[in-house]
Every structure is written in structure tokens, then in C-alpha cells.
Amino acid sequence: MSIIVGYVPTPEGAAALEAAIAEARKNKTLLVIINSSRGDALVDKRYxxxxxxxxxxxxxxKEGIEHIIQQxxxxxxxxxxxxxxxxxHRADLVVIGLRRRTPVGKLIMGSTSQQxxxxxxxPILAVKAAPAH
Known part of the structure; x- marks a missing residue:
């Protein structure tokens, strides 16, 4: 069994990673980090x-968390x-980060998250990044 996290190098991705690490630590389970690109990895800011x-x-x-990082x-x-x-990986949980949206954007969730x-x-754990001050 495992915990899967969709990771991107953004505040939302960092929030998802933190939540996934906490769940993996608590449940003593494999953490699988997915950071993908459609093929333009050299210019893809999400890679x-x-x-x-x-x-x-x-x-x-250092934290002793069993893990796999896939790109x-x-x-x-x-x-x-x-x-x-x-x-x-027969996931017990998938963790994703959600972006803050405008009122209109809230009406339609992002296609990746929605899919x-x-x-x-x-089960899915959807987390938001802490608001910037």
C-alpha cells in the first residue's frame, strides 16, 4: 500500500508534499512522488x-520515509x-494541491484536479497552500 502525491514546484505542490509526508510518516507507508511532464521538461516550470x-x-x-520519486x-x-x-502502487491515498481561484475560477475546478x-x-486529500502575507 502507498500514498501518492502529485508534486509540482509551487506553493500548492509544496503543501501537497508536506501533507503526503505527514500521512506517510503517520501510517508508516510508502510515499510515491509523481512530477511529470508531457515532454517539454526543459521549459515546463511545473517539472x-x-x-x-x-x-x-x-x-x-533523513526522516526514514520509504519513498519513490518518479518524473x-x-x-x-x-x-x-x-x-x-x-x-x-495500490494507493491508500492520493494527495494533490489546489490553487486559489478567482470567484469565476471557483466555479470550474482545474482539469487535473477534477480528473x-x-x-x-x-480517497483523495486536496490541500491548499497557506496564504501569502
């Missing part, structure tokens, strides 16, 4: 850089990669 991944890896090793570049959208990882919420076969 984590080597230094970012190395920092996460170092932290998880697939297969042409799939992020939702597909997260859902496939959830199925492959994961509607299609996942396990």
Missing part, C-alpha cells in the same frame, strides 16, 4: 529541477500519471 528533487530525496532519507516524460498529462501510479478527484479509486 522539478534536479536540485529540487535532490533536496526532497535527502529530506525523506515520467511520456506525453501523458499529470492526472493520468498520478492515476496510473495510484493503480500501480483525479473523479477517477481515483481511493
Amino acid at each position: 522539478a529541477q534536479v536540485e529540487d528533487i535532490a533536496s526532497i530525496e535527502e529530506r525523506l532519507k 515520467p516524460v511520456r506525453g501523458n498529462d499529470a492526472a493520468t500519471e498520478v492515476l496510473q501510479a495510484a493503480e500501480q 483525479i478527484l473523479l477517477e481515483a479509486d481511493c
Whole structure:
């Protein structure tokens, strides 16, 4: 069993990662971090850089959290990669970060989040980043 987190190097991604780490620590389970790109990883700001991944890896090793970090570049959208990882690793939980939205934006949730919420076969924990002050 496992916890899957969709990670992007943004405040929302960091909030999702923190929540997923806390759940993995509490449940003593495998943490699978998914950070994907459709194929434009060199210009995709949502694709984590080597230094970012190395920092996460170092932290998880220090904390003794069993983990896998995957950065697939297969042409799939992020939702597909997260859902496939959830199925492959028999996820107990999927953690995603949500962006703050304008009133109109709140009416229509982002397609990645919406697809994961509607299609996942396990519970979803959706978190927001702390507001900037």
C-alpha cells in the first residue's frame, strides 16, 4: 500500500508534499512522488529541477520515509500519471494541491484536479497552500 502525491514546484505542490509526508510518516507507508511532464521538461516550470528533487530525496532519507520519486516524460498529462501510479502502487491515498481561484475560477475546478478527484479509486486529500502575507 502507498500514498501518492502529485508534486509540482509551487506553493500548492509544496503543501501537497508536506501533507503526503505527514500521512506517510503517520501510517508508516510508502510515499510515491509523481512530477511529470508531457515532454517539454526543459521549459515546463511545473517539472522539478534536479536540485529540487535532490533536496526532497535527502529530506525523506533523513526522516526514514520509504519513498519513490518518479518524473515520467511520456506525453501523458499529470492526472493520468498520478492515476496510473495510484493503480500501480495500490494507493491508500492520493494527495494533490489546489490553487486559489478567482470567484469565476471557483466555479470550474482545474482539469487535473477534477480528473483525479473523479477517477481515483481511493480517497483523495486536496490541500491548499497557506496564504501569502
